[in-house]
Amino acid sequence: MDYYSSWLIILITVALSAFFSGIEIAFITASKLRIELKSKQGSFIARILSVYVKEPSRFISTTLVGNNIVLVIYGIFMGAVLEGAIRGILPVSYQNEAVILLVQTFISTAFVLVFGEFLPKILFRSNPDQMLFGFALLFQGFYYLFIPVSRLVEWISVNIIALVTRVRPQKQKSYAFTRLDLDHYITESANMDLEEDADIDAEMFKNALDFDKLKARDCMVPRTEVVAIELEEPIDELYKLFLESGHSKILVYKDSIDNIIGYVHQVDMFKHPKQIKNILIPIIMVTESAPANELLKKFTAERKSIALILDEFGGTAGIVTLEDVIEEIIGDIDDEHDVEELLEKELGNGEYEFSARLEVDYLNENYTLEIPEGDYDTLGGFIISHHEDIPDAGETLTIEHFEITILKKEGARIDEVRLKVLEQEE
Numbered sequence: 001m002d003y004y005s006s007w008l009i010i011l012i013t014v015a016l017s018a019f020f021s022g023i024e025i026a027f028i029t030a031s032k033l034r035i036e037l038k039s040k041q042g043s044f045i046a047r048i049l050s051v052y053v054k055e056p057s058r059f060i061s062t063t064l065v066g067n068n069i070v071l072v073i074y075g076i077f078m079g080a081v082l083e084g085a086i087r088g089i090l091p092v093s094y095q096n097e098a099v100i101l102l103v104q105t106f107i108s109t110a111f112v113l114v115f116g117e118f119l120p121k122i123l124f125r126s127n128p129d130q131m132l133f134g135f136a137l138l139f140q141g142f143y144y145l146f147i148p149v150s151r152l153v154e155w156i157s158v159n160i161i162a163l164v165t166r167v168r169p170q171k172q173k174s175y176a177f178t179r180l181d182l183d184h185y186i187t188e189s190a191n192m193d194l195e196e197d198a199d200i201d202a203e204m205f206k207n208a209l210d211f212d213k214l215k216a217r218d219c220m221v222p223r224t225e226v227v228a229i230e231l232e233e234p235i236d237e238l239y240k241l242f243l244e245s246g247h248s249k250i251l252v253y254k255d256s257i258d259n260i261i262g263y264v265h266q267v268d269m270f271k272h273p274k275q276i277k278n279i280l281i282p283i284i285m286v287t288e289s290a291p292a293n294e295l296l297k298k299f300t301a302e303r304k305s306i307a308l309i310l311d312e313f314g315g316t317a318g319i320v321t322l323e324d325v326i327e328e329i330i331g332d333i334d335d336e337h338d339v340e341e342l343l344e345k346e347l348g349n350g351e352y353e354f355s356a357r358l359e360v361d362y363l364n365e366n367y368t369l370e371i372p373e374g375d376y377d378t379l380g381g382f383i384i385s386h387h388e389d390i391p392d393a394g395e396t397l398t399i400e401h402f403e404i405t406i407l408k409k410e411g412a413r414i415d416e417v418r419l420k421v422l423e424q425e426e
Helices: 003-029 032-040 044-054 056-089 097-126 128-134 136-165 179-191 196-213 235-245 266-271 292-302 322-330 360-367 379-385
Strands: 228-230 249-254 256-265 284-287 306-310 316-321 344-348 351-355 396-399 402-410 413-421
Touching: 003 056, 003 097, 003 128, 003 136, 032 044, 044 056, 044 128, 044 136, 056 097, 056 136, 097 128, 128 136, 228 235, 235 249, 235 266, 256 266, 256 316, 284 292, 292 306, 292 322, 316 322, 360 379, 379 396, 379 413
Parallel strands: 228 249, 284 306
Antiparallel strands: 249 256, 306 316, 344 351, 351 413, 396 402, 402 413
16 A cells, blocks of 8 residues: 555544544533433434433443554554654664564554544543534444444453453443532533523522532521510510511520520410410521531421521520521522611722621622631621620721721611722732
8 A cells, every 4th residue: 555545544543533532531521411401302413322321331332442443553554654764764773673663652652642532532521512412423323333343342341240250240220410410510501691580490400409518507597686585574575576576486585595495476376375485386406507408307397497596505596497498499588587688889999888797708709808707607797706896886997908887786786887998918
């Protein structure tokens, strides 16, 4: 065969090796969930790929057989082409079979590694879904071409394993997608320019995936906003408290709010109780670190919708309602413990007006303020933790890289502040 025909075969085999290497990495990294969804929507290409998702061994064996065949052909022709060139370059004293073979091996291996392995894998990995769908029909052709060989290879492999281990490999069920695939798909969907309803659905699924990481402290109403009554208070005081607060449930404590012993429901007021203890209902108690999904199970098992959150010292940290837990999945639900319209205003030039009850994580995420994290959840907690006492209204403080002015207080609680981001020294 002439010189140019040999190089043509070499280039074709390297291209095919690049194809098999690239399509393999694309199959491994592509979104299996996206393939299944498109298959259900009627995509012909997706239906082809769906077969391989369910039986990945078919896909992998085809790529391995194909790659090995073209590499053998590549080696034969590349060796023949290189031998003449090497003999023409090397000094006569070095022209022995061992040296020529060594140089042939080095050059041919380096060439196929770069152009048949590294570059195609980088290219296919950068956009696996599009590459996999784009070359699916070509791959299907090779699959049918190599069926006899690939099936034979699979049969031999299975029998060798059975012979050595005395255990015949069982055909494992392949899942179309994993939790990681679903999380990746939802993240991609949330970042795409979709309709509002689709954005909401993506966010809901994302919340559901993250739900098992959620703790009770992440969805609780803090103790400063808890409405409670002392056990020995007259029943008339309880009645007034229901009217003033608008809540359907009110906590009951003995001596101190750190000693919550239960709660009362407004519907029980129709029983005309003489004392609060006559209608007292035991309350679920959990720690701040309790998983939210376990708390949801407790709500369901005990048929209750409110729980007391205890801090590390056994005192009251806050409360969590069933609505608060569900909100973490489906979004905001208007409920009686929600605070309406917390102040949140951007004034420009690095100045903001905020409610001190806004969470530090929320402010950092939405305004990139880089407020340091600590043993506090809210902006008010951040201020108090860096100040020796509770500042007065109108007082201006400098904390970290912020200038904070107290705009409004309610009793001993900071309510609203103006925050200015100061320029940080290099």
